[in-house]
Amino acid sequence: MNNRDILASIAAEQVKTGLPDVRPGDTVRVAVRVVEGNRERTQSFEGTIMRVRNGGLDRQITVRRISNGVGVERTFLMHSPRVEKIEIVRRGHARRAALYFLRERVGKAATLREKRKTT
Amino acid sequence: MTEEQAQSQTQQTASTDAPEIANPFLLGRKVGMLQHFRPDGTVVGATIISAEPNVVTFVRTRERDGYTAVQIGYGAIAERRMTRPALGHLKGLSPLRELREIRLDDVSGFERGQQIGVGRFAAGDKVHITGVSKGKGFQGPVHLHHFKTGPKTHGSDHYKRQGSVGAGTTPGRVLKGMRMARKMGVDRVTVKNLEILRSDADRGVLIVKGAIPGARNAIVLVRKA
Numbered sequence: 001m002n003n004r005d006i007l008a009s010i011a012a013e014q015v016k017t018g019l020p021d022v023r024p025g026d027t028v029r030v031a032v033r034v035v036e037g038n039r040e041r042t043q044s045f046e047g048t049i050m051r052v053r054n055g056g057l058d059r060q061i062t063v064r065r066i067s068n069g070v071g072v073e074r075t076f077l078m079h080s081p082r083v084e085k086i087e088i089v090r091r092g093h094a095r096r097a098a099l100y101f102l103r104e105r106v107g108k109a110a111t112l113r114e115k116r117k118t119t
Numbered sequence: 120m121t122e123e124q125a126q127s128q129t130q131q132t133a134s135t136d137a138p139e140i141a142n143p144f145l146l147g148r149k150v151g152m153l154q155h156f157r158p159d160g161t162v163v164g165a166t167i168i169s170a171e172p173n174v175v176t177f178v179r180t181r182e183r184d185g186y187t188a189v190q191i192g193y194g195a196i197a198e199r200r201m202t203r204p205a206l207g208h209l210k211g212l213s214p215l216r217e218l219r220e221i222r223l224d225d226v227s228g229f230e231r232g233q234q235i236g237v238g239r240f241a242a243g244d245k246v247h248i249t250g251v252s253k254g255k256g257f258q259g260p261v262h263l264h265h266f267k268t269g270p271k272t273h274g275s276d277h278y279k280r281q282g283s284v285g286a287g288t289t290p291g292r293v294l295k296g297m298r299m300a301r302k303m304g305v306d307r308v309t310v311k312n313l314e315i316l317r318s319d320a321d322r323g324v325l326i327v328k329g330a331i332p333g334a335r336n337a338i339v340l341v342r343k344a
Contacts, residue, residue: 003150003151003169003335003336006150006151006167006169006322006324007150007151007153007167009322010153010167010324010326011153014155014156033160035159057153057154058154077154077162079156080156080160080162081156081158081160082160
C-alpha cells in the first residue's frame with residue numbers, strides 16, 4: 001500500500017457517514033457534547049455557517065450567531081465524536097465561500113436570502 | 120478498530136517471533152500525519168508509521184564480536200537492487216532495504232529469521248522515536264542558532280548577520296566551537312516519550328501522538344521507553 005492509501009484507510013475509520021451537505025450561508029443546529037465537571041450533556045448551537053473548510057477527516061465549519069447581543073463564532077470539526085448531530089434549519093443564498101462580511105452586519109442586514117428550490 | 124482490540128492483538132505470538140523483551144524495538148517508515156480523535160472526543164495530531172514485520176538478520180555475541188547486539192532488517196526490496204555481498208549476508212531471507220543494529224545486554228533467545236512486528240506495542244505505551252531530520256540547507260546564524268536580528272531599517276546592513284565573533288589581540292583568534300552559519304538539518308534526532316495511540320497489527324501500522332523527525336518515507340526506529 002502506498003502512503004496515500006494507508007492514510008486514507010486510517011482516516012476512513014474515523015470519518016462519519018451521513019453528514020448533511022452543508023454550505024456557507026446555511027443555518028444549522030449543531031448538537032455538541034460538553035463535559036461539565038464529571039457530567040456530560042448535549043448543547044445545541046444554532047447559527048449561520050460562515051465558512052466550510054474541506055479536508056476529509058479535518059472538515060470543519062465555522063458557525064456564527066448573535067447571543068445576548070454579542071456575536072459568537074464557533075468552529076466545529078464535523079467528524080469529531082463530540083459533534084453529535086448537524087441539522088440544516090434553512091438554506092441560505094451565498095455568493096462567496098467565506099461570509100466574513102456578516103461580521104460587520106447586525107440585525108436583518110445579517111440575514112441571507114433563502115435559497116430558491118432547484119428543480 | 121477500537122483500542123482494546125489493538126491491545127488484544129499484542130497477545131498473539133507466532134512461533135517465528137523473536138523473544139519478548141522489556142523494551143521492544145522496531146524499524147518503520149514515516150507515512151504522514153493525520154488528526155486523531157480520542158475516545159473522549161479530544162483531537163490530537165498523530166503520525167502514522169508503517170512497519171511490516173522486521174526480521175532478525177544477525178545476532179552479535181560477546182565471543183564472536185566482542186559485544187552483544189541484534190541486527191534487524193526492514194523493507195522489501197527487489198533482489199536486483201541489492202549488491203551480491205548484501206544478498207549473501209541475507210542468504211535464506213528475503214531481500215531487505217534497511218539493516219540496523221540494536222545493542223542489547225542479553226541476546227539469548229534471538230535467532231536469525233525471527234520476526235518482530237508492531238504487535239509489540241500497544242495503545243498507551245510510551246516510545247522513543249529516532250530518525251534523521253529534514254535537511255534545511257545552508258542556514259545563517261539567525262535561523263540556525265536563534266541569534267537576534269539587527270535593525271530592519273535606518274540604513275542597516277546588519278539584518279540577518281552575526282555580531283562579533285571574538286575579542287581583539289587577546290586571544291587573537293576565533294575560539295573553537297563559535298556558532299556560525301552552516302548546513303542545518305539531516306541530524307539524528309530522537310523524540311522521547313511519545314504516546315502510542317493505536318497499534319494495528321493487521322496493517323502493520325503504528326499511530327503515535329505528535330510529530331516525529333524526518334520526511335515522509337524516512338526510516339525511523341521505534342523503541343519502547
